[in-house]
Amino acid sequence: xxxxxxxxxxxxxxxxxxxxxxxxxSKSKELFTAILEEPTPAPRIHVLPTIGIMTFPDKCRHxxxxxxxxxxxxGAITRNKEIDTVLINGNRxxxxxxxxxxxxxxxxxxxxxxxxxxxxxxxxxxxxxxxxLMKGFEPxxxxxxxxxxxxxxxxxxxxxxxxxxxxxxxxxxxxxxEELLEKPVPENIKLWRDLGLVIKKLGEKG
Amino acid sequence: xxxxxxxxxxxxxxxVEAIREYDKDSEIxxxxxxxxxxxxxxxxxxxxxxxxxIDKLFWKGEDFYKKMDVTPLLGKVVNKINTKNKKIxxxxxxxxYDKLLIAAGGxxxxxxxxxxxxxxxxxxxxxxxxxKIREWIKKGKVEKGVVIGGGFIGLDAAMCLTSYGxxxxxxxxxxxxxxxxxxxxxxxxxxxxxxxxxxxxxVNGRVNEIVGEEKVEKVKFxxxxxxxxxxxVMATGVKPNTEVVEGTDIKFNGRRGVVVxxxxxxxxxxxxxxxxxVESIDIVTxxxxxxxxxxxxxxxxAIAGYNLIGRKVKYLGSTNQTIIKxxxxxxxxDGNYIGEEIKLFSRDVYKKMYIKNNRxxxxxxxxxxxxxxxxxxxMVSKKDISEFKDFLLxxxxxxxxxxxxxxxLEKETYQY
Numbered sequence: 279x280x281x282x283x284x285x286x287x288x289x290x291x292x293x294x295x296x297x298x299x300x301x302x303x304s305k306s307k308e309l310f311t312a313i314l315e316e317p318t319p320a321p322r323i324h325v326l327p328t329i330g331i332m333t334f335p336d337k338c339r340h341x342x343x344x345x346x347x348x349x350x351x352x353g354a355i356t357r358n359k360e361i362d363t364v365l366i367n368g369n370r371x372x373x374x375x376x377x378x379x380x381x382x383x384x385x386x387x388x389x390x391x392x393x394x395x396x397x398x399x400x401x402x403x404x405x406x407x408x409x410x411l412m413k414g415f416e417p418x419x420x421x422x423x424x425x426x427x428x429x430x431x432x433x434x435x436x437x438x439x440x441x442x443x444x445x446x447x448x449x450x451x452x453x454x455x456e457e458l459l460e461k462p463v464p465e466n467i468k469l470w471r472d473l474g475l476v477i478k479k480l481g482e483k484g
Numbered sequence: 485x486x487x488x489x490x491x492x493x494x495x496x497x498x499x500v501e502a503i504r505e506y507d508k509d510s511e512i513x514x515x516x517x518x519x520x521x522x523x524x525x526x527x528x529x530x531x532x533x534x535x536x537x538i539d540k541l542f543w544k545g546e547d548f549y550k551k552m553d554v555t556p557l558l559g560k561v562v563n564k565i566n567t568k569n570k571k572i573x574x575x576x577x578x579x580x581y582d583k584l585l586i587a588a589g590g591x592x593x594x595x596x597x598x599x600x601x602x603x604x605x606x607x608x609x610x611x612x613x614x615x616k617i618r619e620w621i622k623k624g625k626v627e628k629g630v631v632i633g634g635g636f637i638g639l640d641a642a643m644c645l646t647s648y649g650x651x652x653x654x655x656x657x658x659x660x661x662x663x664x665x666x667x668x669x670x671x672x673x674x675x676x677x678x679x680x681x682x683x684x685x686x687v688n689g690r691v692n693e694i695v696g697e698e699k700v701e702k703v704k705f706x707x708x709x710x711x712x713x714x715x716x717v718m719a720t721g722v723k724p725n726t727e728v729v730e731g732t733d734i735k736f737n738g739r740r741g742v743v744v745x746x747x748x749x750x751x752x753x754x755x756x757x758x759x760x761x762v763e764s765i766d767i768v769t770x771x772x773x774x775x776x777x778x779x780x781x782x783x784x785x786a787i788a789g790y791n792l793i794g795r796k797v798k799y800l801g802s803t804n805q806t807i808i809k810x811x812x813x814x815x816x817x818d819g820n821y822i823g824e825e826i827k828l829f830s831r832d833v834y835k836k837m838y839i840k841n842n843r844x845x846x847x848x849x850x851x852x853x854x855x856x857x858x859x860x861x862x863m864v865s866k867k868d869i870s871e872f873k874d875f876l877l878x879x880x881x882x883x884x885x886x887x888x889x890x891x892x893l894e895k896e897t898y899q900y
Contacts, residue, residue, distance in 0.1 A: 326883065326884035328882070328884035328887070328888040330888075345857075348782055349778070350543075351527060352543045353524075353544055354540075372526075379805060379807050379853055379857055379860070380857050382857045383858070384857055384883055
């Protein structure tokens with residue numbers, strides 16, 4: 279089953295994923311018209327500020343078994359087995375908040391959405407961009423991510439890549455093959471992070 | 485195999501779903517005293533205010549019994565369980581079983597008041613209750629109402645009556661609202677929210693008598709004060725409905741519920757129990773107590789269902805995590821009041837947490853749900869939170885902090 283994988287160490291907090299997500303879940307699916315929509319389209323992925331200048335893109339993990347799905351009192355939350363995705367049917371949602379308080383990732387927010395016929399808040403969370411998947415595209419946040427902090431793939435493939443990286447690190451530690459294997463951080467990202475550190479220091483001074 | 489389930493509430497339904505996940509052949513019977521498809525009590529408030537929400541009320545669909553290939557025996561009250569011959573009897577009929585699941589739920593506890601039998605006195609627990617109350621309001625001239633009990637159900641009832649224009653007074657015997665969820669300080673804040681929405685609240689109020697000829701007219705307090713009322717809703721708590729096991733050799737612990745082991749099996753072989761009727765375990769303290777909550781019922785129901793068909797799944801315990809929307813303001817409570825208290829109050833958001841030995845033991849939130857699940861998982865997993873202690877309740881705290889903690893903070897280790 280394909281999933282969105284998160285590599286927090288690569289995230290630079292640019293929030294492109296948030297914008298892409300909000301656009302994908304808007305009525306018009308176009309940035310310039312989406313910002314004028316009522317209700318304002320909301321992202322279902324949230325880039326959280328964390329320790330130091332690090333950021334973390336937080337979204338629904340489509341857990342199995344999913345606590346939100348187990349607890350929903352209206353049967354609004356179901357699992358689409360084909361794409362292994364937990365989906366919320368907003369028209370059945372009464373926004374009681376039970377899914378929100380059992381989610382350990384705080385991935386569910388309560389907002390109004392154009393997809394709901396009644397004017398009230400409902401539970402919103404990542405739906406793995408079902409519409410895009412059906413058309414053969416990858417999720418909007420993955421497409422928008424410039425640093426590959428978010429990637430779309432089979433768990434086995436991603437794990438294989440991670441294993442390779444660990445093997446490389448061991449190789450670096452035990453031999454002197456550093457130049458061959460270490461990928462340099464691109465200049466722009468290095469500068470961006472240095473800027474972040476300076477700003478953070480300024481903040482600390484008060 | 486023939487499986488009989490007593491009760492069509494949350495625990496019963498989730499058990500049947502768990503059974504049917506693996507076992508498509510067994511015969512399943514579901515017995516209930518209520519003559520409806522399975523409904524969700526959490527939706528009662530919405531249903532009461534807007535009758536068109538009935539499709540959400542029947543949370544698994546009106547065709548649940550058909551879909552799950554279950555024979556429903558509705559409108560029947562179980563009066564005897566014969567564990568020796570594996571028979572149960574109800575309304576002069578008997579039924580054999582191979583495995584029995586008791587998910588009979590809870591029932592309202594009524595204090596010994598005079599005048600409870602007057603017309604216009606209701607409880608608010610079942611769908612039937614909701615329909616009856618609505619009918620009463622629509623039929624007669626109901627201007628003033630009294631809700632006795634300021635807990636979860638009491639506030640729900642007050643909100644329902646208010647939505648029909650009834651002037652409501654909530655009477656709570658203890659010194660605060662939501663006494664089982666909140667402490668005095670937080671309960672008082674909820675009281676302010678309730679009062680702001682036009683509901684009068686009387687705390688430390690003990691009702692003595694419900695006065696009226698045939699219908700309710702007045703509610704009389706112990707101290708002598710009198711309130712006019714055309715409707716009285718009794719929301720004085722819920723207890724495990726152990727009546728069904730009384731007189732059998734199934735062990736139960738008085739008001740605390742039926743005793744089960746970690747596989748949700750009672751003291752009698754092949755008889756299981758789940759939901760509001762059993763004595764649950766507090767996963768944080770290990771204490772045994774009834775946890776009469778929806779989430780707990782669904783969890784135990786599913787576990788009982790799996791064990792019934794021979795798939796061993798252990799029940800480790802639950803938390804009493806609750807959320808209620810008081811006039812659209814979410815109020816969350818979880819855990820126990822153990823240890824040191826930390827709090828963060830802003831203009832309209834109130835957070836309080838109990839910490840002992842660098843572990844979370846409980847928390848309460850008013851007007852926010854943020855991080856509730858995260859606090860709950862930290863509490864259940866007994867994580868050391870000493871390094872987050874300073875900002876645990878602020879908006880700065882989030883799940884990402886836990887993740888990035890694993891990656892070192894040094895500048896050099898940022899990767900690309």
